[in-house]
Amino acid sequence: MVKKLFAVLSVILCTILVLVGCSPNRPNQDGYRFLNLSGSFHAEHNGWVYYSVGLNLYRQNLDIGQSSRVITGFAGFQHSTYSDGWIYFTDISFTDATLRRMRPDGSELMSLGVQVSDGLFAVTGARIFYQNSSNLYMINTDGTGNTNLIMGIAEFVVSQNHVFIARHVEFFFLSEFIRFDLDGDNQTTILTLPSGILDIFAYGDYLYIHSRHFLPSQTPSGLHGDILHRVRWDGLNQEVIFNITAIDFLQLRILDNIRFYDGFIYFRVAIGSLSNERSLNRVRVDGTSHQKLADDFLDDFEVISGRIIYHRLITSPSLEIELWGFSLDGNIHRRIVGNMPGLYLTHFAVDNILFIVLLSL
Numbered sequence: 001m002v003k004k005l006f007a008v009l010s011v012i013l014c015t016i017l018v019l020v021g022c023s024p025n026r027p028n029q030d031g032y033r034f035l036n037l038s039g040s041f042h043a044e045h046n047g048w049v050y051y052s053v054g055l056n057l058y059r060q061n062l063d064i065g066q067s068s069r070v071i072t073g074f075a076g077f078q079h080s081t082y083s084d085g086w087i088y089f090t091d092i093s094f095t096d097a098t099l100r101r102m103r104p105d106g107s108e109l110m111s112l113g114v115q116v117s118d119g120l121f122a123v124t125g126a127r128i129f130y131q132n133s134s135n136l137y138m139i140n141t142d143g144t145g146n147t148n149l150i151m152g153i154a155e156f157v158v159s160q161n162h163v164f165i166a167r168h169v170e171f172f173f174l175s176e177f178i179r180f181d182l183d184g185d186n187q188t189t190i191l192t193l194p195s196g197i198l199d200i201f202a203y204g205d206y207l208y209i210h211s212r213h214f215l216p217s218q219t220p221s222g223l224h225g226d227i228l229h230r231v232r233w234d235g236l237n238q239e240v241i242f243n244i245t246a247i248d249f250l251q252l253r254i255l256d257n258i259r260f261y262d263g264f265i266y267f268r269v270a271i272g273s274l275s276n277e278r279s280l281n282r283v284r285v286d287g288t289s290h291q292k293l294a295d296d297f298l299d300d301f302e303v304i305s306g307r308i309i310y311h312r313l314i315t316s317p318s319l320e321i322e323l324w325g326f327s328l329d330g331n332i333h334r335r336i337v338g339n340m341p342g343l344y345l346t347h348f349a350v351d352n353i354l355f356i357v358l359l360s361l
Contacts, residue, residue: 034356039052090121091111101141152167159233163180344356
Protein backbone atom coordinates (compact mmCIF):
# COMPACT_ATOMS: atom_id res chain seq x y z
CA MET A 1 0.00 0.00 0.00
CA VAL A 2 2.81 2.37 0.94
CA LYS A 3 4.64 1.63 -2.31
CA LYS A 4 1.51 2.32 -4.37
CA LEU A 5 0.92 5.60 -2.53
CA PHE A 6 4.54 6.63 -3.07
CA ALA A 7 4.26 5.87 -6.80
CA VAL A 8 1.09 7.96 -7.12
CA LEU A 9 2.68 10.88 -5.26
CA SER A 10 5.78 10.65 -7.50
CA VAL A 11 3.63 10.91 -10.62
CA ILE A 12 1.73 13.88 -9.19
CA LEU A 13 5.00 15.61 -8.20
CA CYS A 14 6.53 15.11 -11.68
CA THR A 15 3.37 16.49 -13.29
CA ILE A 16 3.49 19.59 -11.08
CA LEU A 17 7.18 20.15 -11.92
CA VAL A 18 6.42 20.05 -15.64
CA LEU A 19 3.49 22.45 -15.25
CA VAL A 20 5.56 25.01 -13.32
CA GLY A 21 8.32 25.00 -15.86
CA CYS A 22 10.66 22.14 -15.09
CA SER A 23 10.10 20.53 -18.48
CA PRO A 24 12.95 19.33 -20.72
CA ASN A 25 12.59 22.65 -22.58
CA ARG A 26 13.64 24.67 -19.54
CA PRO A 27 17.11 26.23 -20.13
CA ASN A 28 19.84 26.50 -17.55
CA GLN A 29 20.90 29.83 -16.02
CA ASP A 30 22.97 30.69 -19.10
CA GLY A 31 19.94 30.42 -21.40
CA TYR A 32 20.83 27.21 -23.21
CA ARG A 33 20.07 23.52 -23.06
CA PHE A 34 21.58 20.46 -24.70
CA LEU A 35 19.57 18.44 -27.19
CA ASN A 36 20.82 14.90 -27.68
CA LEU A 37 19.97 13.20 -30.97
CA SER A 38 20.81 9.71 -32.17
CA GLY A 39 21.24 10.81 -35.80
CA SER A 40 21.85 13.70 -38.21
CA PHE A 41 20.07 16.98 -37.42
CA HIS A 42 18.08 18.57 -40.26
CA ALA A 43 15.76 21.32 -39.02
CA GLU A 44 13.42 22.66 -36.33
CA HIS A 45 9.78 23.45 -37.16
CA ASN A 46 7.13 24.57 -34.66
CA GLY A 47 8.72 22.94 -31.63
CA TRP A 48 9.77 19.71 -33.39
CA VAL A 49 13.31 18.75 -34.39
CA TYR A 50 13.70 16.60 -37.51
CA TYR A 51 16.65 14.22 -37.77
CA SER A 52 17.56 11.06 -39.65
CA VAL A 53 18.98 7.72 -38.56
CA GLY A 54 19.98 5.56 -41.50
CA LEU A 55 17.08 5.54 -43.97
CA ASN A 56 14.50 6.76 -41.45
CA LEU A 57 13.37 10.31 -40.69
CA TYR A 58 12.34 11.10 -37.10
CA ARG A 59 11.05 14.08 -35.19
CA GLN A 60 11.47 14.93 -31.51
CA ASN A 61 9.27 17.25 -29.46
CA LEU A 62 11.30 19.96 -27.72
CA ASP A 63 8.92 20.24 -24.77
CA ILE A 64 8.59 16.61 -23.72
CA GLY A 65 11.52 14.99 -25.53
CA GLN A 66 9.35 12.36 -27.20
CA SER A 67 10.57 11.01 -30.58
CA SER A 68 8.59 9.33 -33.34
CA ARG A 69 9.38 8.03 -36.81
CA VAL A 70 8.08 10.25 -39.62
CA ILE A 71 9.17 8.49 -42.83
CA THR A 72 10.61 5.02 -43.36
CA GLY A 73 13.14 4.13 -46.08
CA PHE A 74 13.96 7.73 -46.89
CA ALA A 75 17.22 9.65 -46.45
CA GLY A 76 16.91 12.77 -48.60
CA PHE A 77 15.34 15.40 -46.30
CA GLN A 78 17.13 18.75 -46.90
CA HIS A 79 16.52 22.52 -47.12
CA SER A 80 13.14 22.44 -45.41
CA THR A 81 10.69 25.25 -44.60
CA TYR A 82 7.29 25.32 -42.90
CA SER A 83 4.27 27.12 -44.36
CA ASP A 84 0.54 26.91 -43.64
CA GLY A 85 0.48 23.39 -42.22
CA TRP A 86 3.01 21.86 -44.63
CA ILE A 87 6.75 21.21 -44.61
CA TYR A 88 8.37 21.77 -48.00
CA PHE A 89 11.81 20.26 -48.63
CA THR A 90 14.19 19.00 -51.27
CA ASP A 91 14.70 15.26 -51.57
CA ILE A 92 18.33 14.48 -52.37
CA SER A 93 17.91 10.70 -52.28
CA PHE A 94 18.75 10.64 -55.97
CA THR A 95 20.84 12.80 -58.32
CA ASP A 96 18.19 15.52 -58.78
CA ALA A 97 16.91 17.47 -55.77
CA THR A 98 13.15 16.97 -56.09
CA LEU A 99 10.84 19.40 -54.31
CA ARG A 100 8.38 17.61 -52.00
CA ARG A 101 5.93 18.47 -49.26
CA MET A 102 4.40 16.64 -46.29
CA ARG A 103 2.43 17.29 -43.14
CA PRO A 104 4.57 17.78 -40.01
CA ASP A 105 3.84 14.19 -38.93
CA GLY A 106 5.00 12.80 -42.30
CA SER A 107 1.54 12.14 -43.71
CA GLU A 108 0.38 13.20 -47.20
CA LEU A 109 3.94 13.05 -48.55
CA MET A 110 3.98 14.04 -52.22
CA SER A 111 6.37 15.17 -54.94
CA LEU A 112 5.73 18.52 -56.61
CA GLY A 113 7.43 17.19 -59.75
CA VAL A 114 10.20 19.77 -60.10
CA GLN A 115 13.94 19.90 -59.34
CA VAL A 116 15.56 22.67 -57.32
CA SER A 117 19.18 23.86 -57.43
CA ASP A 118 20.98 23.93 -54.04
CA GLY A 119 17.78 24.27 -52.03
CA LEU A 120 16.96 27.63 -53.62
CA PHE A 121 13.22 27.95 -53.12
CA ALA A 122 10.84 30.21 -51.18
CA VAL A 123 7.21 29.57 -50.22
CA THR A 124 4.91 32.58 -50.05
CA GLY A 125 1.16 32.18 -49.77
CA ALA A 126 -0.08 29.68 -52.36
CA ARG A 127 3.04 29.91 -54.55
CA ILE A 128 6.62 28.66 -54.53
CA PHE A 129 9.45 30.43 -56.32
CA TYR A 130 12.42 28.21 -57.06
CA GLN A 131 15.65 28.18 -59.06
CA ASN A 132 16.70 25.39 -61.39
CA SER A 133 20.10 25.97 -62.97
CA SER A 134 19.99 29.71 -63.83
CA ASN A 135 16.21 29.93 -64.39
CA LEU A 136 13.54 31.21 -61.97
CA TYR A 137 10.22 29.35 -61.85
CA MET A 138 6.92 29.80 -60.06
CA ILE A 139 4.65 26.88 -59.10
CA ASN A 140 1.53 26.51 -56.94
CA THR A 141 2.03 24.80 -53.59
CA ASP A 142 0.01 21.79 -54.79
CA GLY A 143 2.42 21.25 -57.70
CA THR A 144 0.24 22.74 -60.45
CA GLY A 145 0.88 25.72 -62.72
CA ASN A 146 4.65 25.48 -63.14
CA THR A 147 5.84 28.65 -64.96
CA ASN A 148 9.29 29.77 -66.12
CA LEU A 149 9.48 33.45 -65.12
CA ILE A 150 12.94 34.49 -66.30
CA MET A 151 16.21 32.95 -67.50
CA GLY A 152 19.83 33.67 -66.69
CA ILE A 153 19.55 34.73 -63.05
CA ALA A 154 22.34 34.76 -60.47
CA GLU A 155 20.35 35.28 -57.25
CA PHE A 156 16.76 35.80 -56.13
CA VAL A 157 15.02 36.78 -52.91
CA VAL A 158 11.37 37.05 -51.90
CA SER A 159 10.00 39.83 -49.66
CA GLN A 160 6.48 40.31 -48.30
CA ASN A 161 5.27 41.95 -51.49
CA HIS A 162 7.80 41.31 -54.26
CA VAL A 163 10.30 38.94 -55.83
CA PHE A 164 13.71 40.43 -56.65
CA ILE A 165 16.22 38.83 -58.98
CA ALA A 166 19.80 39.72 -59.86
CA ARG A 167 21.56 38.70 -63.06
CA HIS A 168 24.80 39.45 -64.87
CA VAL A 169 24.36 41.35 -68.12
CA GLU A 170 28.10 41.24 -68.77
CA PHE A 171 29.88 38.50 -66.83
CA PHE A 172 30.75 39.97 -63.41
CA PHE A 173 31.12 43.48 -64.85
CA LEU A 174 27.54 44.70 -65.30
CA SER A 175 24.54 43.55 -63.28
CA GLU A 176 20.82 44.33 -63.31
CA PHE A 177 18.13 43.93 -60.70
CA ILE A 178 14.53 43.12 -61.57
CA ARG A 179 11.34 43.16 -59.51
CA PHE A 180 8.21 40.99 -59.92
CA ASP A 181 4.90 41.03 -58.09
CA LEU A 182 4.14 37.86 -56.13
CA ASP A 183 1.84 36.67 -58.92
CA GLY A 184 4.76 36.80 -61.36
CA ASP A 185 3.52 39.91 -63.19
CA ASN A 186 4.84 43.48 -63.62
CA GLN A 187 8.49 42.69 -64.37
CA THR A 188 10.46 45.91 -63.83
CA THR A 189 14.20 46.66 -63.92
CA ILE A 190 14.93 48.84 -60.89
CA LEU A 191 18.72 49.18 -60.98
CA THR A 192 21.92 48.40 -62.90
CA LEU A 193 25.40 48.33 -61.36
CA PRO A 194 28.90 48.09 -62.91
CA SER A 195 29.92 45.17 -60.69
CA GLY A 196 29.56 41.46 -59.99
CA ILE A 197 26.80 40.14 -57.72
CA LEU A 198 27.64 38.10 -54.64
CA ASP A 199 24.33 38.14 -52.77
CA ILE A 200 21.05 40.03 -52.34
CA PHE A 201 18.84 40.48 -49.27
CA ALA A 202 15.35 41.89 -48.71
CA TYR A 203 14.93 43.81 -45.45
CA GLY A 204 12.15 46.28 -44.73
CA ASP A 205 11.33 48.37 -47.81
CA TYR A 206 14.78 47.88 -49.35
CA LEU A 207 16.74 45.45 -51.48
CA TYR A 208 20.33 45.13 -50.21
CA ILE A 209 23.05 44.15 -52.70
CA HIS A 210 26.48 42.76 -51.91
CA SER A 211 28.65 43.38 -54.99
CA ARG A 212 32.33 43.09 -55.86
CA HIS A 213 34.40 45.26 -58.21
CA PHE A 214 36.94 43.12 -60.06
CA LEU A 215 38.74 45.87 -62.00
CA PRO A 216 40.18 49.13 -60.61
CA SER A 217 38.50 51.13 -63.39
CA GLN A 218 35.09 50.14 -62.02
CA THR A 219 35.34 52.12 -58.80
CA PRO A 220 35.41 55.93 -58.52
CA SER A 221 38.57 55.71 -56.42
CA GLY A 222 40.26 53.33 -58.85
CA LEU A 223 40.56 50.59 -56.21
CA HIS A 224 39.30 47.03 -55.77
CA GLY A 225 36.73 46.18 -53.14
CA ASP A 226 33.35 44.99 -51.89
CA ILE A 227 30.34 47.28 -51.65
CA LEU A 228 27.04 46.88 -49.85
CA HIS A 229 24.31 48.90 -51.59
CA ARG A 230 20.64 49.33 -50.96
CA VAL A 231 17.78 50.50 -53.16
CA ARG A 232 14.13 50.95 -52.30
CA TRP A 233 11.71 48.38 -53.76
CA ASP A 234 10.53 50.92 -56.39
CA GLY A 235 14.10 51.62 -57.59
CA LEU A 236 14.48 54.96 -55.82
CA ASN A 237 16.93 56.04 -53.12
CA GLN A 238 19.88 53.91 -54.26
CA GLU A 239 22.80 54.41 -51.88
CA VAL A 240 26.01 52.80 -50.63
CA ILE A 241 25.76 51.41 -47.10
CA PHE A 242 29.34 50.18 -46.69
CA ASN A 243 32.35 50.31 -49.01
CA ILE A 244 35.80 48.79 -48.52
CA THR A 245 38.64 49.03 -51.03
CA ALA A 246 42.33 48.10 -51.35
CA ILE A 247 45.22 48.97 -53.62
CA ASP A 248 45.57 45.70 -55.56
CA PHE A 249 43.81 42.38 -56.10
CA LEU A 250 46.00 40.50 -53.61
CA GLN A 251 44.83 42.94 -50.95
CA LEU A 252 41.15 42.75 -51.92
CA ARG A 253 38.97 43.55 -48.94
CA ILE A 254 36.09 41.15 -48.61
CA LEU A 255 32.74 41.33 -46.84
CA ASP A 256 31.25 38.02 -45.73
CA ASN A 257 28.86 36.43 -43.21
CA ILE A 258 26.33 39.23 -43.70
CA ARG A 259 23.45 39.02 -41.17
CA PHE A 260 20.46 41.34 -40.54
CA TYR A 261 19.12 41.70 -37.02
CA ASP A 262 17.00 44.32 -35.26
CA GLY A 263 17.91 47.28 -37.49
CA PHE A 264 21.61 46.42 -37.85
CA ILE A 265 23.74 44.59 -40.42
CA TYR A 266 26.45 42.36 -38.92
CA PHE A 267 29.37 41.20 -41.08
CA ARG A 268 33.04 40.27 -41.22
CA VAL A 269 35.73 42.15 -43.11
CA ALA A 270 38.70 40.18 -44.42
CA ILE A 271 41.84 41.35 -46.24
CA GLY A 272 42.19 38.81 -49.04
CA SER A 273 40.22 35.57 -49.26
CA LEU A 274 43.02 33.55 -47.61
CA SER A 275 43.88 36.11 -44.96
CA ASN A 276 43.62 35.58 -41.22
CA GLU A 277 42.98 39.31 -40.77
CA ARG A 278 39.24 39.33 -40.19
CA SER A 279 37.14 41.64 -38.02
CA LEU A 280 33.55 41.53 -36.80
CA ASN A 281 31.56 44.68 -37.63
CA ARG A 282 28.09 46.11 -37.61
CA VAL A 283 26.36 49.10 -39.20
CA ARG A 284 22.78 50.36 -39.10
CA VAL A 285 20.65 49.40 -42.09
CA ASP A 286 20.82 53.02 -43.32
CA GLY A 287 24.64 52.96 -43.30
CA THR A 288 25.17 55.00 -40.12
CA SER A 289 26.86 54.09 -36.82
CA HIS A 290 29.54 51.71 -38.12
CA GLN A 291 31.29 49.81 -35.30
CA LYS A 292 34.13 47.31 -35.27
CA LEU A 293 33.09 44.84 -32.60
CA ALA A 294 36.13 42.52 -32.59
CA ASP A 295 39.50 41.97 -34.27
CA ASP A 296 41.01 38.59 -35.21
CA PHE A 297 37.55 37.12 -35.72
CA LEU A 298 37.95 34.01 -37.90
CA ASP A 299 34.74 32.12 -37.20
CA ASP A 300 31.38 32.00 -38.93
CA PHE A 301 28.64 33.43 -36.73
CA GLU A 302 24.90 33.87 -36.36
CA VAL A 303 22.85 36.54 -34.60
CA ILE A 304 20.23 34.64 -32.64
CA SER A 305 18.46 34.92 -29.32
CA GLY A 306 19.76 38.48 -28.85
CA ARG A 307 23.40 37.42 -29.07
CA ILE A 308 26.18 36.93 -31.62
CA ILE A 309 26.89 33.20 -31.41
CA TYR A 310 29.81 31.29 -32.91
CA HIS A 311 31.62 28.03 -32.33
CA ARG A 312 35.39 27.78 -32.00
CA LEU A 313 37.63 24.78 -32.55
CA ILE A 314 40.07 24.34 -29.67
CA THR A 315 43.15 22.24 -30.45
CA SER A 316 45.11 22.44 -27.18
CA PRO A 317 45.41 20.79 -24.73
CA SER A 318 42.75 18.59 -26.38
CA LEU A 319 40.56 18.78 -29.47
CA GLU A 320 37.10 20.14 -28.68
CA ILE A 321 34.48 22.67 -29.83
CA GLU A 322 33.43 25.57 -27.64
CA LEU A 323 30.45 27.89 -28.09
CA TRP A 324 31.11 31.61 -27.58
CA GLY A 325 28.95 34.72 -27.66
CA PHE A 326 29.09 38.51 -27.94
CA SER A 327 26.51 41.00 -26.79
CA LEU A 328 25.03 42.81 -29.79
CA ASP A 329 27.19 45.89 -29.13
CA GLY A 330 30.36 43.77 -28.72
CA ASN A 331 31.00 44.93 -25.14
CA ILE A 332 30.48 41.52 -23.52
CA HIS A 333 32.38 38.51 -24.89
CA ARG A 334 32.39 35.20 -23.08
CA ARG A 335 32.40 31.46 -23.49
CA ILE A 336 28.90 30.02 -23.31
CA VAL A 337 29.88 26.39 -23.02
CA GLY A 338 32.99 24.27 -23.40
CA ASN A 339 33.86 20.62 -22.86
CA MET A 340 30.52 19.53 -24.32
CA PRO A 341 29.12 16.20 -23.11
CA GLY A 342 28.81 14.79 -26.64
CA LEU A 343 29.72 15.38 -30.28
CA TYR A 344 28.65 18.90 -31.30
CA LEU A 345 26.43 19.05 -34.41
CA THR A 346 24.89 22.54 -34.54
CA HIS A 347 22.84 25.05 -32.57
CA PHE A 348 19.60 27.02 -33.02
CA ALA A 349 17.24 29.16 -30.97
CA VAL A 350 13.53 28.89 -30.18
CA ASP A 351 11.76 31.48 -27.98
CA ASN A 352 15.13 32.91 -26.91
CA ILE A 353 16.33 29.50 -25.72
CA LEU A 354 19.60 28.42 -27.31
CA PHE A 355 19.58 24.71 -28.16
CA ILE A 356 22.96 22.99 -28.56
CA VAL A 357 22.55 19.82 -30.61
CA LEU A 358 24.78 16.88 -29.72
CA LEU A 359 25.10 13.45 -31.27
CA SER A 360 24.44 10.74 -28.73
CA LEU A 361 27.37 8.31 -28.74
